Amino acid sequence: MSTPAAGSGSPAPSAATVDRPGVINARPVRHPWRWVAIAVILVLVAMMISSLVTNPKWDFGFAFQIMQQTPVLEGLWKGTIFGTIASMILGVGLGVVLAVMRLSDNPVLRAVAFAYTWFFRAMPRYVLLAILGSLGFLYAQIRFGVPFGQQIASSLGLSTDLTFFGFSWNDISSTIWVGVIGLGLSEAAYMAEIARAGILSVDKGQDEAARALGMSSGQRMRRIVLPQAMRVIVPPTGNETIAMVKDTSLLTAVPVLTELYYQAYLFGQRGFKIIPGFVAATLWYLIICSILMVGQSYLEKYFGRGFGAIPKKTKEKLMKIEADH
Amino acid sequence: MANPAGAPLVHAVNVMKSFHGNDVLKGIDMDVHKGQVVCLLGPSGSGKTTFLRCINQLETIDGGRIWVDGDLMGYADKGGVLHRLSDKAIAAQRRDIGMVFQRFNLFPHKTVLENVMEAPIQVKREPKKEVEQRAMELLAKVGLADKPAAYPGQLSGGQQQRVAIARALAMRPKLMLFDEPTSALDPELVGEVLTTMRELADTGMTMIVVTHEMGFARDVADRVVFMDGGVVVEEGPPSEVISNPQNIRTKTFLRRMTEGG
Numbered sequence: 001m002s003t004p005a006a007g008s009g010s011p012a013p014s015a016a017t018v019d020r021p022g023v024i025n026a027r028p029v030r031h032p033w034r035w036v037a038i039a040v041i042l043v044l045v046a047m048m049i050s051s052l053v054t055n056p057k058w059d060f061g062f063a064f065q066i067m068q069q070t071p072v073l074e075g076l077w078k079g080t081i082f083g084t085i086a087s088m089i090l091g092v093g094l095g096v097v098l099a100v101m102r103l104s105d106n107p108v109l110r111a112v113a114f115a116y117t118w119f120f121r122a123m124p125r126y127v128l129l130a131i132l133g134s135l136g137f138l139y140a141q142i143r144f145g146v147p148f149g150q151q152i153a154s155s156l157g158l159s160t161d162l163t164f165f166g167f168s169w170n171d172i173s174s175t176i177w178v179g180v181i182g183l184g185l186s187e188a189a190y191m192a193e194i195a196r197a198g199i200l201s202v203d204k205g206q207d208e209a210a211r212a213l214g215m216s217s218g219q220r221m222r223r224i225v226l227p228q229a230m231r232v233i234v235p236p237t238g239n240e241t242i243a244m245v246k247d248t249s250l251l252t253a254v255p256v257l258t259e260l261y262y263q264a265y266l267f268g269q270r271g272f273k274i275i276p277g278f279v280a281a282t283l284w285y286l287i288i289c290s291i292l293m294v295g296q297s298y299l300e301k302y303f304g305r306g307f308g309a310i311p312k313k314t315k316e317k318l319m320k321i322e323a324d325h
Numbered sequence: 326m327a328n329p330a331g332a333p334l335v336h337a338v339n340v341m342k343s344f345h346g347n348d349v350l351k352g353i354d355m356d357v358h359k360g361q362v363v364c365l366l367g368p369s370g371s372g373k374t375t376f377l378r379c380i381n382q383l384e385t386i387d388g389g390r391i392w393v394d395g396d397l398m399g400y401a402d403k404g405g406v407l408h409r410l411s412d413k414a415i416a417a418q419r420r421d422i423g424m425v426f427q428r429f430n431l432f433p434h435k436t437v438l439e440n441v442m443e444a445p446i447q448v449k450r451e452p453k454k455e456v457e458q459r460a461m462e463l464l465a466k467v468g469l470a471d472k473p474a475a476y477p478g479q480l481s482g483g484q485q486q487r488v489a490i491a492r493a494l495a496m497r498p499k500l501m502l503f504d505e506p507t508s509a510l511d512p513e514l515v516g517e518v519l520t521t522m523r524e525l526a527d528t529g530m531t532m533i534v535v536t537h538e539m540g541f542a543r544d545v546a547d548r549v550v551f552m553d554g555g556v557v558v559e560e561g562p563p564s565e566v567i568s569n570p571q572n573i574r575t576k577t578f579l580r581r582m583t584e585g586g
Contacts, residue, residue: 103408135497203430204431205426206432209424209426209430209431211383211416211419212422212423212426213420213443213448213492213496214416214417214448215416215444216412216416216447216448219447219448224449228433228434305476306433306434306476306477306478307433307478319394322543
């Protein structure tokens, strides 16, 4: 059509000069305040760098030395990294169990899960670790056996106390394991809430479809609901893991001293240069957390399969099948 | 088969169900014989979907009894006293009953092939090789032989619903339940799903279909059951109920349906 519709406001151009509007090449909106903000930030960054370079008390050379000391590295591996991994395994495992209990039909399980979450969320980690470290004052011996075994045995006049095995709490009270138990139990309370939110986020129709196929409640949870819940569970769990890396510095409360922060601090103190000790610990924490963030993004991609963007591998498979036809 | 020849595959007597004091089913009687296709019609809220879900125990019934292939669903009758079956026993009863949902409910984290293979492998513990072969045959039958590696999210609604049919058939069910299988589809995709269901009916599968597709009910059903307000209002061959309804409620409903279409 070369003639515009009748009644349009503009005067109708003659057929020969009609030129329909083409590609838009408009001037963008100007943002002068962005340039002001950039200038301010640049000045602040320059001031910061200048202070880092000119103030000799930072002493980065010494900080790098501290980072490489054997006790610091040992604290990093055996305390911070091992502590994080072990506590998170315990926390995630127990947390998922608690979440499933919390959502079960069984009122006893629901109440237990609720009470657990209530207690361990209210308990500061530092205090919990200190209590576990001192548990030996309350219970010197930990025994596993028949409940009330000692009382039963004495009333029946038996020679044994019905204990299968036991150990002295003080033998383990300053080991990383006590720290792992404390941090893991505390983490489970938070993970329980995260896992519960994840499970509730899965459409009810998924469980029904699995039910209609004759799957048992365990199969439905393991194979259908949890894998989909992971999409919601993984991002906050990454958050929790990164928080856990830093919370391992609380292990000194047990006291577990083979731990990154304390060891780095000790070196700074011994050299009468306390700041480089803090810098060394900070740099290690930054490195670990950066690595964890990369790992998290991979996990998110894996559990996001079937949602949103198509994974590359599936795309290749699909193209191959189409080519075969 | 456990029950004598001539006994219905689905035998429902006086089925009652209420949600929070709201009576949804007020005593439904229904017999479906082997190889029959029965369409449940009726306005929304009439209880058709609820009745369908009671058959495979997705809802527990408050009164009456449902037998499928001679098995009392959900309970064990011990000398006149009913004992609720365990979850495991109910899961076993569901294995032989396939269900197709309005909103497909495919497992989005599994590929099309994995969706179809899941239950035979996990529930029946059949060998993977065999199941895979059967799954590919079923996908070919529903016209999706080229999509085994796709995820449900990459398929159209009609394709997803056909996968859902294949997934249910992979368990070799005696009975298939369809809960408004085309209601969530774009109009141009309804045909492909109905064609698949017609083909399934031609193989002699026993089917109970809740639907608003009058054409399908007229052509495929051996019997249509019209429900309203939690009771069966009228039932019979489609030629009678759809073409020449006797009850005033059936007449009103059918007039509305044809006006709408």
